[in-house]
Amino acid sequence: LDALEYANSRQAFRGGKTExxxxxxxxxxxxxxxxxxxxxxxxxxxxxxxEENSRDIExxxxxxxxxxxxxPPVVTIMGHVDHGKTTLLDALRNTNVVAQEFGGIxxxxxxFSVKMSSGNTISFLDTPGHAxxxxxxxxxxxxxxxxxLVVAADDGLxxxxxxxxxxxxxxxxxxxxxxxxxxxxTADVEGTEQMLLQYDxxxxxxGGDVQCVPISALKGTNLQQLQEAVITLAELMDLKGxxxxxxxxxxxxxxxxxxxxxxxxVIIERGTLKKGNLLIAGTSYAKVYFLSxxxxxxxxxxxxxxxxxxxxxxxxxxxxxxxxxxxxxxATLSSPVEVTGWKEFPSAxxxxxQAQSEKQIKEAIDWRNSLKMEEKMDTDQEAINxxxxxxxxxxxxxxQLRQSLGRREYNFVLKTIKPxxxxxxxxxxxxxxxxxxxxxxxxxxxxxxxxTLDTYKSQICRLSIxxxxxxxxxxxxxxxxxxxxxxxxxxxxxVSETVxxxxxxxxxVIHEDNVxxxxxxxxxxxxxxxxxxxx
Ligand code: GDP
Numbered sequence: 269l270d271a272l273e274y275a276n277s278r279q280a281f282r283g284g285k286t287e288x289x290x291x292x293x294x295x296x297x298x299x300x301x302x303x304x305x306x307x308x309x310x311x312x313x314x315x316x317x318x319e320e321n322s323r324d325i326e327x328x329x330x331x332x333x334x335x336x337x338x339x340p341p342v343v344t345i346m347g348h349v350d351h352g353k354t355t356l357l358d359a360l361r362n363t364n365v366v367a368q369e370f371g372g373i374x375x376x377x378x379x380f381s382v383k384m385s386s387g388n389t390i391s392f393l394d395t396p397g398h399a400x401x402x403x404x405x406x407x408x409x410x411x412x413x414x415x416x417l418v419v420a421a422d423d424g425l426x427x428x429x430x431x432x433x434x435x436x437x438x439x440x441x442x443x444x445x446x447x448x449x450x451x452x453x454t455a456d457v458e459g460t461e462q463m464l465l466q467y468d469x470x471x472x473x474x475g476g477d478v479q480c481v482p483i484s485a486l487k488g489t490n491l492q493q494l495q496e497a498v499i500t501l502a503e504l505m506d507l508k509g510x511x512x513x514x515x516x517x518x519x520x521x522x523x524x525x526x527x528x529x530x531x532x533x534v535i536i537e538r539g540t541l542k543k544g545n546l547l548i549a550g551t552s553y554a555k556v557y558f559l560s561x562x563x564x565x566x567x568x569x570x571x572x573x574x575x576x577x578x579x580x581x582x583x584x585x586x587x588x589x590x591x592x593x594x595x596x597x598x599a600t601l602s603s604p605v606e607v608t609g610w611k612e613f614p615s616a617x618x619x620x621x622q623a624q625s626e627k628q629i630k631e632a633i634d635w636r637n638s639l640k641m642e643e644k645m646d647t648d649q650e651a652i653n654x655x656x657x658x659x660x661x662x663x664x665x666x667x668q669l670r671q672s673l674g675r676r677e678y679n680f681v682l683k684t685i686k687p688x689x690x691x692x693x694x695x696x697x698x699x700x701x702x703x704x705x706x707x708x709x710x711x712x713x714x715x716x717x718x719x720t721l722d723t724y725k726s727q728i729c730r731l732s733i734x735x736x737x738x739x740x741x742x743x744x745x746x747x748x749x750x751x752x753x754x755x756x757x758x759x760x761x762x763v764s765e766t767v768x769x770x771x772x773x774x775x776x777v778i779h780e781d782n783v784x785x786x787x788x789x790x791x792x793x794x795x796x797x798x799x800x801x802x803x
């Protein structure tokens with residue numbers, strides 16, 4: 269309001285109109301007053317906010333190469349359904365020996381890490397499948413360093429296997445192939461490796477660079493080799509990160525945990541997360557009081573079994589560490605950690621950034637909220653435009669349809685009246701007519717009905733078939749029928765509630781029959797109803 273008044277007065281002062289209609293003038297004035305402003309799609313709206321009160325966290329400069337250190341790889345498991353992704357994840361989790369003592373603890377919390385006897389660590393994202401991976405990628409997060417492609421040796425390459433290969437290629441993430449279910453007597457490891465060649469995945473055996481490890485996720489066979497393959501590849505990739513910069517990370521998932529509140533699984537991508545750090549993700553923030561790395565099944569060994577409730581988040585909770593005084597002081601690169609104390613749920617894929625002060629958090633959240641609001645206003649306007657465009661397109665389509673159907677109908681009429689050429693004149697008069705859409709369960713029944721309809725020669729009431737086909741009655745059938753003031757004849761096919769509703773709204777009659785002669789009875793009725801009433 270201030271800005272408007274100010275702009276008005278200046279305009280008035282210059283002898284212009286007192287009413288400001290030019291958004292540019294408003295914007296200029298706003299800038300003068302120290303606001304950042306933006307025109308929202310609709311030119312009557314300008315959003316503005318004062319610069320100094322909100323500001324996002326500044327991106328930090330890239331790290332100095334001299335500070336970089338080796339970091340563990342982050343691995344995602346992909347593959348066709350039922351090829352053993354979940355079993356493999358569970359097996360890998362359980363290679364942390366202690367877990368087995370507590371019995372299958374397999375709660376999925378987004379990520380976990382495995383420490384090998386060699387001292388190497390691997391972080392696994394534990395949401396198997398494509399949804400998670402695509403979701404992350406869509407949000408610009410390329411967290412995954414290596415993909416383990418699980419292929420069942422008794423099934424070979426299947427559609428989702430190929431899809432995974434394509435995912436890996438387009439994301440430029442290297443693959444390791446775990447040829448699973450080698451314990452089965454139907455397993456064909458060799459054949460499976462051969463099949464990979466078709467998709468340009470060349471196993472080492474054939475001179476390529478893709479490691480293939482035959483495993484049995486179920487029996488736990490060769491899991492060690494699989495992990496070693498991951499480490500070998502990671503060393504080759506020379507994965508490095510900056511342990512000293514401000515903390516940056518990614519939210520893998522967030523959830524509510526009784527007693528701990530809003531908890532997020534975060535993977536550290538830069539810096540070292542310490543107690544007392546302030547974090548911001550999306551429009552949420554947290555102060556890190558308790559930190560626990562999620563490979564904790566190993567750490568938990570120190571704890572009495574009796575209090576464990578077979579719940580990983582409980583195992584990794586503050587209680588355990590504070591009791592023993594062994595709570596983690598910091599979390600390093602690539603570690604999946606559980607961070608408690610979020611004010612709102614951060615979303616999976618959100619970037620996590622470290623803030624220097626509560627004030628900086630407040631400013632950044634103000635900024636992000638106002639951006640969100642602007643986006644919402646934009647999308648509202650976009651939604652309106654989209655609706656309008658859709659409406660226009662629909663109208664155009666209907667028009668075209670009407671024209672094309674008109675031609676088709678004309679052809680049909682010409683065809684059916686051929687034997688009665690003498691009567692052609694009569695036919696083209698604007699007499700009573702009935703147009704129908706015929707839908708049936710199988711080709712056979714449609715053919716039978718069409719054959720009978722072909723014998724219909726009466727010109728008292730013309731009959732046109734606008735459309736016929738196999739399948740249930742669709743919305744478009746109703747639209748077609750409506751255009752010609754027609755009726756629907758459904759033979760042995762279901763009519764959904766939505767379609768029925770649509771028909772009712774458009775005054776389109778649907779006849780449903782499952783006996784052919786009844787269909788014809790109804791048809792004759794409908795034809796008769798089109799005739800003018802006798803005086
Ligand atoms: P996902 O859909 O890829 O997660 O597959 P699952 O892990 O759910 O496994 C599908 C089925 O294959 C389950 O019945 C598993 O027990 C079985 N399975 C998984 N790995 C192996 C294996 O190494 N050997 C055998 N024989 N069966 C397995």
